[in-house]
Each structure stands twice: as structure tokens, then as C-alpha cells.
């Protein structure tokens with residue numbers, strides 16, 4: 001376990017209208033543990049908290065606008081942290097990534113044929129389908145050792161009948177980081193078939209030591225690819241500020257960028273939340289030391305939980321290269337949603353049943369480990385006890 005327990009310690013979140021805690025408490029009782037939602041149970045970075053506190057101190061919370069400092073802070077972060085350069089003017093503010101994708105699907109690509117990998121982050125696929133798009137799911141396949149890949153032939157065939165491909169890199173729920181070669185192959189297929197890529201890279205800062213996230217748009221720039229790409233990023237996951245609603249789409253193509261701006265306006269999305277700009281600017285202008293410490297804590301948590309869970313016969317899980325999520329295969333112990341719900345009810349540890357990430361993923365479940373060590377220890381102990389009883 002890491003030695004930064006004090007920084008990533010238990011904070012009582014009840015009474016904050018929390019989606020994870022207050023919402024579930026009435027259903028499961030006060031001693032439940034929420035590992036179901038991709039958010040963290042600790043305070044944001046000190047410089048971000050300070051920026052929000054300063055903003056809160058003003059007393060007038062009226063309309064705000066997007067100023068150039070936002071795009072500049074975003075560009076600075078990705079240059080410094082990920083060695084990806086783009087112009088501050090390429091950055092389009094959006095409160096949430098889901099809103100940007102919904103607006104694009106409704107107003108820029110209406111009723112389009114959209115491809116994506118399955119499993120997937122359900123709420124975004126829900127807005128894609130609700131927009132009237134025709135969805136093609138491409139299955140990711142596990143080699144049995146936690147390495148997820150896609151079938152090149154299936155991809156080649158699918159790309160001939162889609163207009164837009166939604167990539168999630170790092171991938172939720174598997175935690176896969178797409179390799180340079182994989183991204184080049186996706187880019188080439190998009191090029192050959194005139195497919196636009198939306199890359200949802202919200203989890204890009206949460207990485208295991210030595211692992212690197214490669215944005216597909218960076219490769220496209222280097223290879224001078226004509227493929228149009230929207231890259232969605234945000235401090236929401238990295239700095240645990242999802243409730244502030246501050247995110248960005250990086251779009252180097254000026255026509256698509258303007259279309260994205262118009263789409264947001266058509267959806268009635270303008271004037272950021274009062275705290276949105278101070279939060280994102282403080283996060284992206286920070287030196288990243290807090291994220292480094294956070295990644296140490298999360299890696300330690302993932303190692304701990306995976307090591308404990310694989311002791312149970314019938315569970316298969318590996319530590320992913322990115323995200324704080326574990327995607328666990330438990331086909332015999334929890335073959336479907338009902339079995340998951342029974343385990344949740346009796347352990348009072350709440351996690352995401354596999355079907356939340358695509359109908360064919362029964363037998364899997366997703367666990368967030370972004371909690372204090374002690375909470376994770378208690379949660380894994382409860383789950384392991386239950387699984388042993390089920391054997």
C-alpha cells in the first residue's frame with residue numbers, strides 16, 4: 001500500500017446530494033460501499049480546491065463566458081503532460097463530454113451510422129442511440145490475460161458502412177490503452193472510408209507507471225492524415241471535479257470545429273457554470289504533482305484489489321494500464337445482472353453489472369478502486385467472503 005494515505009483519506013460525503021452516496025443510501029443502508037461510479041472518493045488537488053474556494057468567495061454567481069485562458073490552459077496541459085501540441089483555438093468548451101457527443105449526433109451527424117467498441121460507457125451510447133443513430137458494436141476480445149484487442153477483419157468490414165467511429169482511449173471499462181499500431185490502423189480505415197472519429201479520452205491522465213496514452217489526433221497530425229477528429233478531454237476524472245461540469249473538445253478541422261460550436265448552441269448550451277473556467281484553468285495549469293501522487297495511490301489500490309480477487313476461484317481480473325477501474329470476469333459466480341444484484345444486496349458493496357456496458361457482457365462486473373485503502377480493504381473482504389460462500 002502507498003504511504004500517501006493521509007491525502008487520499010475517507011471523507012464523509014453524505015448530505016452532499018452525492019450520486020454515489022446519498023442516492024444509494026436509502027436503498028442499501030448507511031454501511032454500504034459505493035464502487036459503482038467512475039469518480040473518486042477524495043478531495044481534488046489543493047490548487048483546484050483553492051481556485052473553487054476563491055470563486056465561491058465572490059458572492060455573485062452570474063453568467064460567465066469562455067475566455068482564451070481556457071483553451072490555453074488545456075493546450076499547456078496536453079503539451080506538458082502528454083507531449084501533444086495543438087493550438088489554444090482548437091479547443092471548444094463543453095460542460096460535459098456527453099453533451100458534446102449528444103449535440104454532435106443530433107445536429108452534425110443526424111441519423112448517422114455510428115460504430116464503437118463494446119463493452120462501452122453506457123450513458124454515451126444511450127445518447128447516441130436516442131439521437132436516432134444506427135449503432136454498430138465491434139467486440140473487444142480478451143486473450144485471457146487482460147489484453148484486449150479487436151479483430152482487424154471485422155473492423156475493416158464495419159468501417160465500410162459507418163460514418164462516425166466513437167473511440168474511448170483509455171477504454172472504459174477495460175482500462176485498455178490503444179497502441180500506436182492500433183491507432184494507426186483505425187486512422188487508416190477512417191481515411192479509406194471517410195469516417196469521422198470522436199475520441200473520448202476522458203481517462204487519459206490516470207495511468208500506471210511507465211504507461212503512455214497516445215491521442216489518435218496526435219498521430220493524425222504527425223501523419224498529416226485528413227481524417228476529421230474530435231478529441232474529448234476533461235479535468236473531471238483526473239481531478240475529481242465531474243460535478244463542476246467543465247470539459248473540452250479539441251478539433252483541429254476549422255469546419256468541424258464551427259459545426260461543433262453551432263451544435264452546442266442548437267442544444268442550448270452556452271455560458272459555462274460559474275466555477276467551470278476557474279476549475280479547469282487551475283487543474284490544467286497545475287504542475288501535475290498531485291496527479292502523480294494520485295496515480296501512485298490508485299496503482300497501489302488496483303494491485304491490492306486484483307491480488308485479493310484472483311485468490312477466489314472463478315474470478316479473473318488483471319490490473320489495467322489505465323483508469324482506476326477493474327473489469328472482472330466472474331462467469332460462474334455472477335453469471336447475470338440478477339446474480340450481481342444479489343451479491344450487491346448481501347454485501348452492500350455496489351458495483352456495475354456487466355450488462356451496463358453492453359448486453360453481451362453478463363458474467364463481468366466493473367469495480368472502481370478510487371477510494372481510500374481502508375474502504376477498499378473492507379469492500380474486497382466483503383466481496384471475497386460472499387464469493388467463497390457461493391462456491
Ligand SMILES: Cc1ncc(COP(=O)(O)O)c(C=O)c1O
Nearest residue numbers: 038096097098121172200202247
Ligand atoms: C468514457 C467516459 N466518457 C465520459 C464520461 C463522462 O463524462 P462527462 O460527465 O463529461 O459527460 C465518463 C464517465 O464515467 C466516461 O467513463
